[in-house]
Amino acid sequence: MKKRILTGDRPTGKLHLGHYVGSLRNRVKLQYDYDTFLIIADVQALTTNWEHPERLAQDVHDVATDYLAAGIDPEAATIFIQSMVPAIAELTIFYSMFVPVNVLRHNPTIKTEAKQKGYSELMYGFLGYPISQAADITFCKAHLVPVGKDQAPHLELTRKIVRRFNELYGEVLVEPEGMYEKLLVGLDGNAKMSKSLDNAIYLADPPEEVIRKVNKAVTDPARIHKSDPGHPHVCTVFKYHSEFNEQFVPELERACKKGEIGCVECKTRLATRLNEMLDPIRERRTYYEARQDLVDDILQAGTARAVEIGEKTLAEVKDAMKCNYFARESVRSG
Ligand code: SF4
Structure with a gap:
């Protein structure tokens, strides 16, 4: 059996080169070696965008199209929508029972994000989203989770939840390992390419936009x-150049x-090289954009597989917790 990977994104807009370098490129490479699950984490998008749920439908679709355009093969990988997998919500509730609030309050990523967003008080959903991430990872018993360094405290919490659960109720869950992703600097020289910092090149940008953005990129101020040397x-x-045009770097x-x-x-x-690299992605995007029903079908098929696997894990979890009330055989033998 292939080992399983769980990875994904919050649907908060189109994906950029930072996503590509950090994870997407790797996901495409690994999709035939691992059973790859790609979560479109719409519930987690609501932890910061709860006032605009109406954006989600388009954003979910955009992320799925970006995945397919980048080369994710729907025959090999499972792309699914988080909110449509009930087991994830149920596992989140069960795990919430034994995660102390202070652990969440002191999570450095939560603290940094709350500060960046200027939250004066923390919503329950926002504070608890690392628990929901643990459910995302464990519902399909993922072995590997590619994550950015900033997400490392969340993965550590997932590992603790798994250990605690298995210790309390029995060995059901799989403790995942992290695969740390690269960060790509923004065009402005900022440490991270990000939509909110307006320093990104999007996978969907047309060639002239890539040229315009590269022309604005920060260089050696001296x-x-x-x-001048x-x-x-x-x-x-x-x-x-080091990331996308390695051959040219020594010269x-x-x-x-x-x-x-x-x-x-x-x-x-650089712009020429980036456009060469983005051309096949653009071609696949054109293909999928002309076939919106196909993207929907891919999402529905992926979600159906995730639901099925989630139900199986949830039944094992409930058995272990002795709350699978009407499955008498498994409760008695558990
Ligand atoms: S020539 Fe040197 S300083 Fe100018 S953009 Fe290229 S690497 Fe940067």
């Missing part, structure tokens, strides 16, 4: 003229340090 390691464009590093290449030429080469 370089005024082409002949550059410091490529402080330059955002150099970091992008670029030498030429930049010697002042033999101008930033305009360097950016043009």
Whole structure:
């Protein structure tokens, strides 16, 4: 049996190159080696966007289209919608019984996010979303979870919940391992590419938009003229070349340090490379955008599989907790 991966995104808009480098590219690579589950975490999107649930339908669709455009094969991977898998909600409730509130309050990711969003009081759903993430991961007994470094405290909590559950009720859940993802800097040189910082190139951006955005990218501030010796390691464009255009890097590093290449030429080469890379993604997007019913069918089939697996795990959990009341055989033998 293949090992299982659980990964996914909150549907809060279109995906960008940061998502691609951090996870999407890897998911495409791993999808045939692992049983890959891709969750579109719409309930978790509501923890910060509860005032605008009307956006979810489009955002869910956009994320699914981004996955397919990036090369996720619906025959190999299971793409599903979180809110449509009842077992996830039920497991969240069960796990909530033995996670102390202070553990959630002191979670560094929750603290940072709450500060960034300026929350003066914390909603129950927001404070508790790491428990819901534990349910996302454990409903399908995932072995591996690719996550950003900022999500590491959440994964640690999931591991603790699994250990605690198994200790309290019996060995049912699988303790997942983390696979840490890369971060891509933003076009403004900020440590992270992000929609909220307006420093992102989207997978759906057309070629001219990619060129326009790359032209705005922050470079080595010490370089005024082409002949000025550059410091490529402080330059955002150099970091992008290192990520997407590796072959060119040794030559670029030498030429930049010697002042033999101008930033305009360097950016043009980067935009060309990015557009070459994005072209097949654009082609697949065009295909799926013209077949919206097919995207719906893929989501429904993936969700049906997730529901089935979730029901099985939930039955085992209830058996272990001795609250599968009418399944007398399993309660007695448990
Ligand atoms: S030449 Fe390229 S790597 Fe060097 S500073 Fe300009 S944009 Fe950056």
